[in-house]
Amino acid sequence: MKSICLFICVLSFQLMAGSLNWQRKADLLMPVQEIYPAVFQGEIYVAGGLSSELPKQQGQMTAQVQIYNPKTNTWRYGPALPEGRHHGQLVAVNDQLFLFGGFIQANGGNWSASADVLQLDLDQQRWLKVASLPAPLSETVSWVLDHKVHLISGRSPATKANAQWHDQADVATHWIFDPKLLKTEVAPALPEAKNSAAAVVFNEAGYLVGGRQVKGGNKAGVHSFNPKNQQWAAQKAMPEAQAGLAAAVLNQQLWVFGGEFFQQGGGVFHKVWSYSAADNNWQQQGEMPVPRHGLGAVALDDAIYVIGGATAAGLKQTSAVLERVIIK
Template identity: 80%
Template sequence: MIKFVLPVLCCLSFPLLAASLDWQRKTDLLLPVQEIYPAVFQGEIYVAGGLSSELPKQQGQMTAKVQIYNPTTDQWRFGPSLPEGRHHGQLVAAGGQLYLFGGFVSANGGHWSASADVLRLDLQQQVWLKVATLPAPLSETVSWVWEDKVHLVSGRSPAAAANAQWQDQADVAIHWVFDLKSFTTAVAAALPEVKNSAAGLQLHGVGYLFGGRQVQGGNTDQVHSFDAKSQQWALQKTMPMAQAGLAAAALDQQIWLFGGEFFQQGGGVFSKVWSYSPADNSWQQQGEMPVPRHGLGAVTLDDAIYVIGGATVAGLKQTSAVLEKVTSLNPG
């Protein structure tokens, strides 16, 4: 049996800024989804696929629907659906295009078959087209964009020939760089540890990877950074708590972390919001989420962070349609 451990921080303390964030409830998603990786594209927020406790189990509780949010009208609409239901797919806006990398689909007799697809939204035809194939199937990964290249780091990939169930996959330390011009994938310096369900982004030419989960070890509090110029990984100050299934977004020169889940003693979700300052490698608690959840998404748009979907209990239960707009009361 795999045991996931929630760390006890009885002897540690972190600065608390109780009123540092303003939370505004916005219009709910049209369909509640979790295990999503949203992206900002052409001034709107895109959510592609996902899992939902509201969908039939015989269909894998996944959706092919693409939901688009307009911040000006505070309204959602459906966009061009994916070719098939898909969850844990990495949505990336880059080079004026919108891409989706990997994720899980229904294939080989199961609903957790990792995909190697690279899809792109054809704006003229309003349809998703397969434009490339990754070196191997990949899901639950993290991405960032640097100089017309998409970095894909960590996640899960089939351990052997079987590729139908979640347990057919193994945690990986993959670091691939997908070239948006040639549609080819190069291998870069591997992450120093295997993990899945982390959160990450790029800020000022440095990629950051926060937390995640190791099947053999549970949630991790490690923070890895990758310098695009030196092509080297480095360890930064560990997270205040070991979290997985969380979301990250940048605002005011800081990186903000939201949510996540743990499985100890029946499981639960994290409520505390943390900010990380790359400038001085420090952490602060920034209050708590009004609706704690995991498997959520977070994106930065117009000097605000939008916190999207997820689930209010650990696992595939109580999927949420909540959308919140978060702004800083102490801008840097």
């Protein structure tokens, strides 16, 4: 009976996916949300994050770094961050791994935006502070172009206060970090200030997808940045306004997963969308078997890995789910 049940469960899991083949993989060691995973040396790294499963006295955040090996389908803990941190931007570039900004416990609050640039020292097996951003920045997203890290959008302190979430304001920030010089320069600002977007490199340009404005709600807008002429351009908007989503590029298509909304009691987006530049069109590609927001997505070994997040809007029902998505 157990084998029959397992077969039916797996079959129903795959039928929900539409044109995608969803494979459930080993759960995270710790459920986390508001994460920005990175592929580093053939493995998936998840640094810090929030979790409804963690104590409120520690801000429900973690300093743990979780590493997934796709060959063995196993997770392990790596060198922990110096302190608990969430909404920090993890980026692999030039065989180096950096973490930019995010929120930490400081100034009497759990949402103090940080200007730290941390780097994983592989020899010492610990994280070192190697630079500071021009200002504290959190809920930002990134892409790597020409071996440099672009940090785009997010939230920064609106006043001298920097302790709680409401102390921050949406920004149109666009900075370029040079991993060799460990310096940051200002680049053309994005067309609108927002946070909780997703970012990918697509067709040799940087794409910024969705996001939200605190006073304006979720956004469906998509903008691309051309590194050659240093200009932004509006692209075809998503069919739905989404924030807290994740994106990845595979098979010459841009894929979007999850996100949250707060109208009518709030909820989590189920639909999976793909965008093709060839016909400038968005198309629904089934639904997520486990819809989530505050999740991560990375492309690795001809598949997309969808990681963590939460199954309800806000800091509730944090998930440890890891799925491998194969394009049929």
